Amino acid sequence: MGRAFKGQVHVRVTPDVHEEVAKEAFEKGTSISGIFAQALTVRKALQNINPWKTIAEVREANSGLSDDEISSAIDEAVRSIRKEKRRRV
Numbered sequence: 001m002g003r004a005f006k007g008q009v010h011v012r013v014t015p016d017v018h019e020e021v022a023k024e025a026f027e028k029g030t031s032i033s034g035i036f037a038q039a040l041t042v043r044k045a046l047q048n049i050n051p052w053k054t055i056a057e058v059r060e061a062n063s064g065l066s067d068d069e070i071s072s073a074i075d076e077a078v079r080s081i082r083k084e085k086r087r088r089v
Contacts, residue, residue, distance in 0.1 A: 011036065030085070038081045045077035046070065
C-alpha cells in the first residue's frame with residue numbers, strides 16, 4: 001500500500017449502538033474512539049477468530065488454544081490499549 005494512514009477511521013453504527021458505546025465510554029472515563037480501539041485490539045489478539053463464523057467454527061478454529069491462553073491474549077490487548085492511552089495524555 002503506497003498511501004499514508006492518519007489513524008482515523010469513521011464508523012457508521014445504529015443510533016442504539018452509538019448510545020450504548022457512548023454510555024460505556026462515559027462510565028469508563030474514556031472516549032468512544034477508545035472503546036472502538038480497544039475492541040479492535042482485542043480482535044487482533046484473537047486473530048484466529050473470524051467474527052463472521054458460527055460459534056462452532058470459532059471453537060474449532062481455536063481448539064488448540066486453552067481458555068487461559070485466550071484470556072491472556074485478551075488481557076494483554078487491553079493492557080496495551082490502556083498503556084497507549086496513558087502515553088497520549
